[in-house]
Amino acid sequence: MTQSTQLKITGMSCASCVGRAEAALQAVPGVQDASVNFATKTAQVTFDGPVSALNDALQAAGYPAATHQTALQITGMNCASCVAKIERTLQASPGVLEASVNLANQSASLTYVEGATTPQALAQITTQLGFPAQLKTPPGSETRSDDTTDEARDLKRATVLAAILALPVFVLEMGGHMAPAFHHWVHAALGQQTSYLIQFALTTALLIGPGRVFYAKGIRSLLRGMPDMNALVALGTGAAYLFSVISTFAPDLLPKGTANVYFEAAAVIIVLILLGRMMEARVKGKTGAAIRALIGLQPKTARVVQNGATEDRPIAEIAVGDVLQIRPGERVPVDGDILEGTSYVDESMITGEPVPVGKSAGDPVVGGTVNGTGALRVLATRVGADTVLAQVISMVEQAQGAKLPIQSLVDRLTYRFVPAVMLVAALTILAWLFFGPSSSLPHALVAGVSVLIIACPCAMGLATPTSIMVGTGRAAELGVLFRKGDALQHLQQTKVIAFDKTGTLTLGRPELDHVTTTNGFERDQVLLLAAAIESRSEHPIATAITRAGPSDLPEVSQVQSLTGLGLQGRAEGHDLLIGSYKLMHQEGVDISDLKPDADARAAQGASPLFLAIDGVAAASLAVSDPVKPGTAEALAKLHDMGLTLAMATGDNAQTAQAIADRLGLDHVAADLLPGDKQKTLEGLGREFGALAFVGDGINDAPALAAADVGVAIGTGTDVAIEAADVVLMSGDLRGVVNAIDISHRTMRNIRQNLGWAFGYNTLLIPVAAGVLYPFGGPLLSPVLAAGAMALSSVFVVTNALRLRWIRPNVAEGAQKTAKEAHA
Numbered sequence: 001m002t003q004s005t006q007l008k009i010t011g012m013s014c015a016s017c018v019g020r021a022e023a024a025l026q027a028v029p030g031v032q033d034a035s036v037n038f039a040t041k042t043a044q045v046t047f048d049g050p051v052s053a054l055n056d057a058l059q060a061a062g063y064p065a066a067t068h069q070t071a072l073q074i075t076g077m078n079c080a081s082c083v084a085k086i087e088r089t090l091q092a093s094p095g096v097l098e099a100s101v102n103l104a105n106q107s108a109s110l111t112y113v114e115g116a117t118t119p120q121a122l123a124q125i126t127t128q129l130g131f132p133a134q135l136k137t138p139p140g141s142e143t144r145s146d147d148t149t150d151e152a153r154d155l156k157r158a159t160v161l162a163a164i165l166a167l168p169v170f171v172l173e174m175g176g177h178m179a180p181a182f183h184h185w186v187h188a189a190l191g192q193q194t195s196y197l198i199q200f201a202l203t204t205a206l207l208i209g210p211g212r213v214f215y216a217k218g219i220r221s222l223l224r225g226m227p228d229m230n231a232l233v234a235l236g237t238g239a240a241y242l243f244s245v246i247s248t249f250a251p252d253l254l255p256k257g258t259a260n261v262y263f264e265a266a267a268v269i270i271v272l273i274l275l276g277r278m279m280e281a282r283v284k285g286k287t288g289a290a291i292r293a294l295i296g297l298q299p300k301t302a303r304v305v306q307n308g309a310t311e312d313r314p315i316a317e318i319a320v321g322d323v324l325q326i327r328p329g330e331r332v333p334v335d336g337d338i339l340e341g342t343s344y345v346d347e348s349m350i351t352g353e354p355v356p357v358g359k360s361a362g363d364p365v366v367g368g369t370v371n372g373t374g375a376l377r378v379l380a381t382r383v384g385a386d387t388v389l390a391q392v393i394s395m396v397e398q399a400q401g402a403k404l405p406i407q408s409l410v411d412r413l414t415y416r417f418v419p420a421v422m423l424v425a426a427l428t429i430l431a432w433l434f435f436g437p438s439s440s441l442p443h444a445l446v447a448g449v450s451v452l453i454i455a456c457p458c459a460m461g462l463a464t465p466t467s468i469m470v471g472t473g474r475a476a477e478l479g480v481l482f483r484k485g486d487a488l489q490h491l492q493q494t495k496v497i498a499f500d501k502t503g504t505l506t507l508g509r510p511e512l513d514h515v516t517t518t519n520g521f522e523r524d525q526v527l528l529l530a531a532a533i534e535s536r537s538e539h540p541i542a543t544a545i546t547r548a549g550p551s552d553l554p555e556v557s558q559v560q561s562l563t564g565l566g567l568q569g570r571a572e573g574h575d576l577l578i579g580s581y582k583l584m585h586q587e588g589v590d591i592s593d594l595k596p597d598a599d600a601r602a603a604q605g606a607s608p609l610f611l612a613i614d615g616v617a618a619a620s621l622a623v624s625d626p627v628k629p630g631t632a633e634a635l636a637k638l639h640d641m642g643l644t645l646a647m648a649t650g651d652n653a654q655t656a657q658a659i660a661d662r663l664g665l666d667h668v669a670a671d672l673l674p675g676d677k678q679k680t681l682e683g684l685g686r687e688f689g690a691l692a693f694v695g696d697g698i699n700d701a702p703a704l705a706a707a708d709v710g711v712a713i714g715t716g717t718d719v720a721i722e723a724a725d726v727v728l729m730s731g732d733l734r735g736v737v738n739a740i741d742i743s744h745r746t747m748r749n750i751r752q753n754l755g756w757a758f759g760y761n762t763l764l765i766p767v768a769a770g771v772l773y774p775f776g777g778p779l780l781s782p783v784l785a786a787g788a789m790a791l792s793s794v795f796v797v798t799n800a801l802r803l804r805w806i807r808p809n810v811a812e813g814a815q816k817t818a819k820e821a822h823a
Contacts (some may be wrong), residue, residue, distance in 0.1 A: 001044065002032065002048045003046070003047065003048070003094055004044070004045070004046045004117065005045055005047075005048075005094055005113075005115070005116040006042055006043070006443065007042065007043045007045065007051075007054065007058070007065045007113055007114070007115050007116060008039070008041060008042055008056075008065060008066040008113075008114045008115045008760070009021055009036065009041055009043055009058060009063050009064075009065055009066070009067075009289075010040065010063065010064055010065070010066050011062055011063045011064065012036075012038060012041060014038075015040070015314060017036045017063060018036045018037075020061055020062075020063070021036045021043065021058060021061060022034055022035065022036045022043075022736065023061075023062035023783060024057045024058055024060065024063070024237050025043060025045055025054060025057060025058065027057065028047065028049070028053050028054055028057045029049065029053070029713045030047050030048040030049035030053070031044040031045060031046070031047040031049075031054070032046045032047060032048070032074055034046075034047075034128045036428055037163060038322045038372075040070045042115060043058075043065075047616070049117055049632070051094060051096070051097065051113055052097050052589070055067070055097060058119075065113045065114070065115075065191065065419055065581060066113070066114040066711055066758070067111055067112065068095060068111070068112060068113060068114055069109070069110065069111050069112075070109075070110050070112070070119040070122070070135065070136075070327055071107055071108065071109050071135070071136035071397075071401070072107060072108040072110065072119070072123055072126060072133045072134065072135060072136060073131070073133065073134055073135070073137075074086065074101070074106050074108055074131050074133045075104065075106060075109055075131065075132050075133075075151075076131045076132060076217070077101075077103055077106055077131060078217075078229050078230060078277070078458060079103070079228055079229035079412075079414075079418075079456075079457040079458045079461050080103065080226065080410070080414035080415075080417065080458070080460045080461025081221075081226070081228035081229060081231075081386040081414060081415070081418045081461075082103070082131065082228050082229075082416040082461075083101045083103050083411075083414075083449065083461055084230065084411060084414060085129065085226045086101045086108065086126055086129060086131055087099050087100070087101040087411075087642055088415075089125060089126075089129055089471045090108065090122060090125065090126065091119065091718060092112065093121075093122060093125055094116055094117055095112045095115075095116025095117030096110060096112050096117065096122070097111045097112060097113060097211045098111040099111075099112065099247060100401065100403050101591070102400070102401045102403075102465045103443070103458075103461040103769060104400075104465035104466045104468075104469050105375065105397075105400055105401060105465070105469060107136060107401055108126070108133070108401075109398070109401045110122055113377045117344040119131070119135050120135070123135060123457045125693060130220050130221075130416065131343050134616055135801070137559045143577045144294050144631065145713060151281045152278055152281040152282045152285060152300045154785075155274060155281055156278050158210040158213075158274050159210070159271065159274040159278050160274050160508060162206055162209075162210035162211065162267075162270055162274055163205075163207060163270045163275075164265065165202050165205055165206040165209070165210075166202070166203075166206060166264075166267035166268050166271045166563055166821075167609040168198070168199075168202055168268070169198075169202050169203055169206075169246055169263050169264050169267045170264045170267065172195050172196075172198060172264075173179075173197055173199060173263065173264040174264055177329055180319075180535040183191060185286065189338050193248075194249040196244075196247075196261055197269075199244075199246070199261060199263035199264065200244070200245065200248055200263060202263075202267070203241060203244075203266055203267045203555040204316035205238065205684060206266075206267050206626050206643075207241060207266065207270065209689075210274060211237070211269065211270040211274075212554055213230070214230045214233040214237070214270070215230075215238070216232035216233050216272075217230040217231075218230035218232070218233060218234030218235070219231075219234060219341050220430060222234075222791070226420060226716070227418045227496045228418055228457070229418065229455075229456075229457050229458060229523060231418065231422075232418060232422070232452045232455055232800075233269070233270075233273060233452075233453065234447040235422070235425075235452050236267075236269065236448075236450075236452035236453040236782065237265075237266040237269050237270060237449075237453075238441060239445065239448065239449055240262040240263075240265045240269075240445070240782065241262075241263070241266040241448050241451075242261075242268040243262060243326050243445055244260075244262045244266070246259075247259040247260055247261050248261060250356040253359065255439065255441060256316050257339050257438075260442050260491060262445070262446075262449075262782070264783070265449065265781070265783055268783045268786065269453055269782055269783060269785075269786040270784070272759070272786040272787050272789075272790050273348075273789065273790055274788060275788075276789065276790020276791065276793065276794060279790070279794045280458070280462075280793050280797055282612070283794060283797040283801060284480060284796055286804070288656065289397060291393060291397065291400070291473060293477070294389065294392060294393050294396065294476065295347075295366075295393060297331065297335070297349055297368035297389060297575075298315060298331075298367060298368055298389060299315060299330070299331045299333045300314065300315060301313060301314055301315060301333075302315055302318050302322075302333035302334065303327075304318070304322050304323065304325075305323040305324065305377065306323075306324050306325060306517045309326050312802060313332055316384070318333060318334055318380055318383050318385055319380065319383060320377070320382070321380060321381055322379075323339065323378070323379055323380075324336065324377070324378045324379075325370070325375070325376075325377055325378060325462045326371050326376040326377075326378055327376065328371060328372065328373045328374060329370070329371065329372075329373075330366050330369060330370075330371050331367075331368060331369065331370055331371070332345070332366065332369050332370075332376075332378065333362070333367055333729055334366045334367040334380050334381075334382065335365070335366055335367050335380070335381055335382035335383075335386075335387045335388055335389075336364070336365055336367075336378035336379050336380045336381050336382075337362065337364055337365075337378065337379050337381055338359055338360060338361050338363050338364075338365060338376055338377070338378055338379075339361060339377045339378065339379050340376070340377040340665070341360075341361070341374050341376040341377055342359065342360040342361075342362060342374050343358075343359055343371055343373060343374030343375070343376055344356035344357065344358055344359065344372035344373070344374075345359050345365055345369050345370065345372060345373065345818065346369060346370040346653060347366060347369045347371075348755065349368060349369065350366055350368060350369060350388065350389065350392065350479070350528070350729055355750040356372055358427065364381075365378055365384075366386045366387075366388045366389065367388065367389045368387075368388075368760070369546075373645065374744045377590045379699040382398065382810060387807075390628075391477065392481060392543065392729070393660070395481045396472055396473065396476045396481065396482075396484075396725065398483065398484070399472040399481070399482040399483060399484060399488075400465075400468055400469045400472050400473070401485075403464070403465075403486070404463065404464060404468065404486050404573065404750070405486060405489055406487045406489060406750065406754075407464045407582070410455045410460060410461075410463070412463060413460070414461060414554035415459055417455070417457050417460065417761075418457060420453075421451065421452065421455040421765070422452070424451055424453040424765060424769065425448045425449075425692070427445070428447045428448050428451050428769040428770065429444045429445070429447070429448040430444075431769075432444035432447055432448075436652075439586050439713065442520070443770070444620070444778060446779060446781070447768065447769055447770040447779065447780075448721045448736070449782045449785075449787075450767050450768035450779075450780045450781070450782045450785040451765055451768045453768075453782050453785040453786050453789055453794050453802065454764050454765060454768040454786075454788055454789050454795060455761060455765055455789070455791040456757070456760060456783035456789045456794035458760060458789075459753075459756065459760060459761075459791070459792045459793045459795070460754075460758065460761070460794045461758040462753070462755070462757075462793055462794050462796045462800075463750065463753035463756075463757045464750050464754070465801065466753070466797050466800035467582050467746050467749045467750045467753060467797060467800045468488065468745075469798045469800070469805055470745065470801055470803040471488060471742055471743075471745070471746030471749070471803045471806075472488070472746075473804075474803055474804055474806050475738070475739065475741050475742045477547075478511055478735070478738050478806075478808050479714075479728060479729040479730050479732075479735055479736050479738075480726065480727075480728060480739045481714075481726065481727040481728075481729060482632045482725070482726055482739055483724060483726065485511055486725075486726045487725035487726050487743075488708050488710045488742075488743045488746050488747065489743070489747060490690065490708050490741070491692060491709045491725075491739060492741055492743040492744050492745040492746075492747045492756050493689075493690045493708075494642040494643065494689075494690045494691065494692045494708065494709060494740065495643065495644060495688045495689030495691070496643065496645070496646060496684050496685070496687075496688035496689065496691045496692075497638060497643055497645055497646070497690060497691070497692045497693070497694065497736070498645075498647065498648045498680075498684060498691075498692070498693045498694070498703075498707070499645070499646070499647050499693075499694045499695070499733075500648065500693075500695035500696065500700050500703075501625075501646070501647055501648055501649035501651055501656060501659060502541070502607075502625055502646075502651065502695040503540060503629065503648070503713065503731075504629055504694055504695055504713060504733070505627060505647065505663065505733070506625035506626060506627055506628060506659070507626050507627075507628050507731075508539055508540050508625065508696065508731070509544075510540050510543075510544040510607065510623045510624060510625035510626060511544050511548075511623065512544050512545055512547075512548035512621060512622070512623050513606065513608070513619070513622055513623070513624050514601060514622040515527065515619055515620075515621050515622075516594060516597045516598075516621075516770075517618065517619045518593045518594055518617055518618065518619065518620075519593075519616055519617060521613065521618040521619060523619075526611055526618055526619040526621075527548060527549045527550070528549060528550060528553070528554070529546075529554075529571055529574065529576055529611065529613065529618075530545050530549065530578055530611050530619070530621060531545055531546045531548065531549020531550065531553055531554075532549070532553040532554050532571045532572075532576075533550075533556050533559065533567050533568075533571060533576050534546050534557055534567065534568045534579055534774075535549075535556070536559045536567065536569065537555055537561065537567055539750060540625070540758050541607055541623045541625075542567075542621050542624075542820055545621060545623065554571045554572050554732055554795070555569045555571065556570065556576075557569065557570050557571070558570045558772070562671070563580065563673060564650050564673035564676075565580055565582060565583040566578050566579015566580055566583045567579060572612050574611070574614055574616065574740070575591065575614050575682055576611070576612070576613060577611070577615075578609060578610070578611045578612070579609055579610065580609060580610070580652060580671070581595070581598070581608075581610065581652065582671060583610075584588065584610050584617070586614060587612070587615075587616075589610070589612045589616070589617050589619055590617070591610050591620070593617065594610060594617055594620040595620075597620060598610070598620040599620070599654060601620075601622035602652055602654030602655040602658065602660060603654055603658055604624075605655055605659050605662065606622040606624040606627065606652050606655060606657045607623045607624070607652065607656040608620050608622050608623075608652065608655070609621055610620070617674045627662070627663065628731065628732070628733065629732075630732050630733060630734050631663065631733050632662075632663055632664075633650060633734065634661050634732075634733040634734045634736060635664060635665070636664070637734075638736065638737060638740070639664065639811065641737075641740065642685075643740075644666050644667070644688050645665045645666050645667075646665060646666060646667035646668070646669065646684055647659070647660050647665050647667070647668045647669065647670075648669045648672055648675065648677050648681065648693070648703065649669070649670055649672060650670075650671065650677075650682050651671075651684070652670060652671060653670040654673055655670075656668050656669075656670035657670070661805065662745065667684065675702070677700070677702065677703040678702050678703055678706045680707070681703055681707055681720070681728055682694055685707075685708065690708045690709075691707050691708050691709075692707055692709040692710070692711055693706075693707035693709075693710055693711065694710060694711040694712075694713070694733070694737075694818040695710075695712065695713070696712060696713035696731075697713075700712075700723075700726060701722075702723075704723040704724045704725075705723040709725050709726060709737065710723055710725050710726070710728070711724060711725070711726045711728065711736060712714065712724030712727050712728070712729075713727075713728055713731050714727050714728055714730065714731070725738055726816050734808075734809075737809045738808050738809050741806070741808075741809040742803075742806060745803060745806055749800060749802065749803055751795045752799060753799055754794060756792075756796060756799070756802075757792070757796060760792050764785075764788060767780055768785050769778045
């Protein structure tokens, strides 16, 4: 279908760019016309095909189209077929590049081309399919709510009403099987026809009332050629109901001896399925407990200090720059810096570390954490969706809404599942009619209805997302954030883990512990100049040297950063060069007098560097960075898991090897530039298999992105965190052990769920069809089929909930939280 769309293009800087962008678009098959406007940075394209092809062409030409991500909250999804229907419709919508629909949390994550569509239009498309959708409220908003409670409450009302209507029907029809005297009483007091009429009236009211949702959605899905679970229920109960109506009002239309009523089957099936959905909604509500707990950490109000007085304001009205008063025992409302006061702050709900952290003036505090015994006055620095808490919630939601690679096979199967079940039901009816016993019509009806009712696409649709929701939620409680849901599967497959050294294996707070001078230079002069030039760098080693120098530093000019090597610049009339042995060798500086001492320091785990003044070696400086507490325990646990451990660092080889020997690492790669790290990781991956990299700095971002799984330390840089798949909210490497443990347990739980879901359908659909009947086995009742179907999805969700009780493989910090100790 030919369509016209407008794309917003990035990266154009001149008229030549316009020509190249136009040529790229016009070369795409199906494009009839393409016009690029440099002034508005837009392209108007008339084409027949997917927008993704246009985006790919622009990307290849170096002028990618601007894209955005959005999320929709969807209601009314009941099974995997609903998910497939919505997902395929959204993926085929103009402007949509990616669409992922999640049954467990009733949401859709979308990536679309700016200008080609809008979030509101995508919500409207979903609503028109019969699944009302609205834009998901962003983290940090007070209006966020959980729909699972409302859904469970509505289903409870419907179930109770349906049960009240169904109970008399069931008693009238089946009571005689349990108490023959009751059967005789019904015939004597009411008569068979009157009994049928009462059953007809009550069942009709039930189907029109509580059962209406199955018919409204099921018939709509059938008319659109995309049948779902509602269609199976509507067809099964509808067939039983219509057969019973004919048996009641026009029995002569049926073959002799086949007129039976199945009103109780239609009624009880609706009750059981509603009951199953109510139980499922309640249990699914628990899968989102971690998100709700995180949202609940933010106070509703904050106390603002203004003109010497305090005033309580809603959290949504707090702005950057506001001064807040926080009393002992209160939660910190937003992120900020302490202006006055000292206290201990409990950050366990964010970092997973149970030991309170001492805070004083100048220290940052995070919204949602709990102030201890001291009063604090805090300057708000980040509010709303910019706070750490809001970002944590956003990361967890993104992970919970993701689809694992294993889900692609499930999606392909479930998309065809309902039509396949309908075909099996039809073949079952025909087989019974042609090959069954005499008067086989009732048997055919019972078997066909049972096949339709027992099939459970819900269990298949819930098997993966519920486990992801609970697993990533529990991980967040332990201070491990899966930014990308597929990291769960990739981390479980990891064979080798590589670590950066500074700030990852070590504290990242190095101290200058030795200075050796030569060629007549004085220690004070060396420290002054070294501190002056290193003050222009943010590297932890540079910071240590700056701290060790005097507070009054000279001006430095012509500073140039030599990536991975050091710095050069000019101060107090001297040309300065500071950095590694490699840099000195490259610049022709003779450091032979300093090298023996530097090598001895490196063998003890310190990091040596050299200072040259006006091209002459002046001093060697040794900076040591202690290994983090808990690192040795974490690495020992990882070794016990059968993992190969490596270090990839820009530090010198002797220092790196000394620390590796102390910690028992299997491989060491040192003196690496950022680009070299990437190549080293690729080599480790080829040798050992799937690789994870753990780092915290800006120079680690390429390696984090290149690894199969990138794990960033939450105390590191924003660049590193953005490039990572998993974030440890504390700097404790025992979080890596917990992350891997959670990934293994979650993937095992997913396999259990999928095994149940597919095994259930594979085994019980043939039983429902009656394959056991010729061998003396039972012909399954539709009522029992409904009960089995309802319990199937409940089993999957309940099994996933077991992940809520995962205990940390190793406890971070000095002690376990009370919650973990009693879990």
